[in-house]
Amino acid sequence: MELSVVVPTLNGRDRLSACLDALAAHAPDAEVIVANGPSADGTTGMVRDRDDVDVLVEISDRSVNVARNAGIEVASGDAVALVDFDRRVTDGWQEAVLERLESAPVVTGPSLPIDREAPAVDGPEHRRIAGREVRYFTSGNVAFRRGVLEVLDGFDEYLNVGGARDAAHRLAGLGHEIAWNERMSVGHEPLAEGGHDWREKYRALGYRLAKNYGVRPGVVRTLVGEALCDARTSFEEVIRGEGAPTAWIGNGWRVARGSLEGSTDGIVARARDRSPSRNPRGLSVRHDRAVALYDRRDGRVER
Incomplete structure (x- = not known):
């Protein structure tokens, strides 16, 4: 099973660099795709100077769900993982992803603070809504079989926040289980809490x-x-x-x-959208997300 890793980012150059370093160390065989929003911090130049990023997709939207879909659209693997730019995969992460995807359509794992005592996490959050059992996945640490993403039609671009939770509801509606693998762990640096919108x-x-x-x-x-x-x-x-x-x-x-x-x-x-995917603004609806694409796989540059 070939693995593609999509990393959506926006104005997070230094943390993105650490994320890519971790992927190079712990998932060296994976195809790495960075979907960059309109960053103004030199992210484009930093990514283009690296030889461990296979595709850089530049988008004009500031939405993480647009970035996720833009990366999924160009991914070539039959397994696609989403890792946030402020996360760092750990040793054994790639093996845990591929091992669990052999028997499950979707797999997620913990996201734990770096250099701090980590809380015990024994599985994903879940709740029952309108008679349906919904298991949520860690939005910055999840992997799908490609066929599941196609049926799901990616993420709903109406949403500026909560796209991962919406996808979890739709996965439950489609009857797809979300598996948990504690070895599929990523680290993150705790950020200062901001005000709620x-x-x-x-x-x-x-x-x-x-x-x-x-x-x-x-x-x-x-x-x-x-x-x-x-x-x-x-x-x-x-x-x-x-x-x-x-x-x-x-x-x-x-x-x-x-x-x-x-x-x-x-x-x-x-x-x-009365289809099971419940995604009227999903992956298949538009194909103009990218304003520029740098593809090391075939040396292609598109603008």
Whole structure:
């Protein structure tokens, strides 16, 4: 089984370099594809100067899901892995991927902090929604058989966040299991936590729930329950003096607005694509993602 590794990136030159170094050390036989958003930090020059990257795809979109699809589109392996630019594969990662894909259509593994005590992880997150058991995969560390990606039609480019979780819902709907292999481990440097974009988070949540399940009581309960949980956590911050009451109220409006927008768009998307893939803005819909392509496999340069 031939393995392709797609690395989506945007303005992460130094961390991307460390990611590529790890792939060269621990997955030397894999085809490596970098899908670069409109980076302004010298990423293009750094990647082109390396001889261990097979294809560099330049895209104009800032969306990680567009980058994922752009990389998948040019990958030639019959197994395709997605590794985020701020992750580093570890010794035995490639062997663990290929070994598990022999018996499972999708495999994922842990993403653990580097140089810090790692929490125990015994499997992927999972939950039951509208009668369906959904197992999520680690978005920066997952591998698929190519046939599964084709049926899934890649990632939904409507989403700016939550594309991996949407794909997990669709995999569950298609009846594909996500296997776990703890030896398929990647490391990451812990990043400082930023503020939440509440509108974007709930736009994505409302969209994927409405698109994948339609409007039903279980979907409404999930959406409302998630919002109430976040509202309670934020209110506790206000009580502790870590947040302002006006900000808490403003965030509530953003949650409501994002939920309504996403749910409405999700209903429209469900009507547009009634196929099992549930992906009206997927891999097959467009072929103009790349604005430039540098392919070492055949010396091709396209603009």
